[in-house]
Amino acid sequence: MIRETAGIRIENLHLSFGTTKVLAGIDMEIKPGEFFAFLGPSGSGKSTLLRAIAGFGPRPKGRILIGDRDVVDLPPWKRNVGMVFQSYALWPHMSVRANVAFGLEERRMPRREIGPKVEAALELVGLLDLAERMPSQLSGGQQQRVALARTIAIEPQVLLLDEPLSNLDASLRVQMRRELLALQRKLQLTTIFVTHDQEEANTTSDRMAVLDGGVIQQIGTPQHLYDHPANGFVAGFLGTANIIEGRVQDGAFVTKSGHRLPVPAPPQGADRIVLRPQNIALTEERGEGILPGRIRHREFLGSQIRYLIETADGTIIVDTQHGPDTHDHAAGSEVALRIDCRNAPLLT
Numbered sequence: 001m002i003r004e005t006a007g008i009r010i011e012n013l014h015l016s017f018g019t020t021k022v023l024a025g026i027d028m029e030i031k032p033g034e035f036f037a038f039l040g041p042s043g044s045g046k047s048t049l050l051r052a053i054a055g056f057g058p059r060p061k062g063r064i065l066i067g068d069r070d071v072v073d074l075p076p077w078k079r080n081v082g083m084v085f086q087s088y089a090l091w092p093h094m095s096v097r098a099n100v101a102f103g104l105e106e107r108r109m110p111r112r113e114i115g116p117k118v119e120a121a122l123e124l125v126g127l128l129d130l131a132e133r134m135p136s137q138l139s140g141g142q143q144q145r146v147a148l149a150r151t152i153a154i155e156p157q158v159l160l161l162d163e164p165l166s167n168l169d170a171s172l173r174v175q176m177r178r179e180l181l182a183l184q185r186k187l188q189l190t191t192i193f194v195t196h197d198q199e200e201a202n203t204t205s206d207r208m209a210v211l212d213g214g215v216i217q218q219i220g221t222p223q224h225l226y227d228h229p230a231n232g233f234v235a236g237f238l239g240t241a242n243i244i245e246g247r248v249q250d251g252a253f254v255t256k257s258g259h260r261l262p263v264p265a266p267p268q269g270a271d272r273i274v275l276r277p278q279n280i281a282l283t284e285e286r287g288e289g290i291l292p293g294r295i296r297h298r299e300f301l302g303s304q305i306r307y308l309i310e311t312a313d314g315t316i317i318v319d320t321q322h323g324p325d326t327h328d329h330a331a332g333s334e335v336a337l338r339i340d341c342r343n344a345p346l347l348t
Contacts, residue, residue: 005190006067006157007032008053013062015052015214022048023060023214033188035181037205041196041237045214047162050194054083054160066158082156086163088147090135096122096146097131103154121153124183140168141176148183159184159191165200177204198238202226210234229345235274242275242316243347252288253346257312260288263341270346275339277306277319282329283338291316291337298331309335 013026023045030036038046051057053064055076063070071079090099100121104114122128125145135143144164151159161180165173181204184191195201201208202222210217210225210233218230222238229235232243246255248266253273255261261273283290293311305328307318316337320326329335 004157005032005188007034007190008158008192009063009065010049010053011063011065013049013052013060013064015048015058015060017058021214023052026062026216028209028216028219030190030192032190034206035184035191035193035204037193037195037201037208038211039195039198039201039208039237040211044211046194046196046211048214049211050083050160050162050192053079053158053192054081055079080156081158081160082151082154083160083162084144084147084151084164086166088143088164088167090143090146090150092135095132095134096127096138099135099146100150100153103150107154117153117155118149121149124152124186125149141172144168144176145179148180152187157190159189161191161193163194163196165195165197173200180204202238210237212237227343227345229274229347232272232274232347235345235347240277240317240319242277242280244273244275244313244316245271246273246313247271248346253341255291255313259291259313261339261341261344262289263344263346266346267348269348272347273341274345274347275316275341276344277317279340279344280316280318281338281340282307282318282320282335285336285338289339289341291339293335293337295329295331295333295335298329307335309337311337 008030010026010028013023015023026049038049040046052060055074064072066079097118100118101114104117119128122131125148127142127145127149165176168176177200193204205222207219207221209219212233218225218234225234226238235241235243244255246253248268248270252260253263253266291311293309295307296310297308299306303322304319305322309316309318318337
């Protein structure tokens with residue numbers, strides 16, 4: 001039921017609210033049929049960028065091409081995009097069926113065509129049996145599916161999702177993001193998903209853009225960004241990261257306290273190393289690649305135990321697997337850290 005999907009190209013996009021610059025020089029391309037995420041903290045510009053693509057808000061400077069058409073000067077209803085909002089924005093006095101039909105009626109589609117399209121959209125999201133219910137009679141997950149069906153029914157070239165899972169509880173969010181990805185794969189529809197939750201972005205997106213301060217910090221697959229962050233912000237935002245300062249010397253990274261951490265082919269000029277908590281082990285060893293420390297705090301996380309360890313190079317977070325044969329360390333214990341630097345990113 002979906003017409004041909006389209007890619008998106010954004011060129012030198014700038015947007016301000018009055019004197020406040022919100023987006024600064026955005027350049028990026030999203031492939032047709034790709035599930036793409038905008039990820040960043042509150043105020044990073046991710047929702048503003050999504051709304052600029054949809055046509056909401058002030059006119060930006062630059063170009064937004066959907067397919068081969070520049071849509072910057074077009075109103076939202078002429079861009080052929082569908083948007084699902086955080087609040088779902090369902091009409092409370094209309095049934096599920098009427099809510100899904102609303103967008104088609106606004107487009108003056110013949111009534112004989114509306115019925116089949118509504119039925120097809122509701123069947124896609126598994127709500128055909130609930131078509132006559134009112135929104136107040138639905139769960140949060142069902143309301144979200146109605147909002148998706150309403151958007152799918154208009155056959156957009158691009159689907160825009162503005163934090164659509166944020167109103168759901170934790171377990172339902174996991175279920176719904178799986179359903180959302182399965183639906184996107186079935187439709188092969190270019191989709192942009194805005195979230196501040198890096199787990200949601202990691203588990204759904206083919207690629208993502210990490211934003212901060214209205215600037216794209218890095219674009220890539222979730223795994224590439226996690227393993228090869230471009231800067232300290234990306235490293236810290238995508239999972240827990242220990243960022244230790246120092247210098248490269250004689251084939252090793254030397255911390256400010258003078259401890260040597262062997263690193264394969266370290267780049268000259270690197271002054272920080274990114275150490276993930278799961279790549280650090282507690283040991284009784286001493287020598288190169290070992291940092292002494294003292295446990296300041298311990299957290300039981302179920303499958304893992306997280307330690308905050310004071311060292312001469314600052315507080316380091318270490319995650320160890322919890323199991324019947326693992327040794328638990330108490331707060332205040334002196335420990336040594338064996339650091340695996342084989343895949344540790346170095347930043348300049």
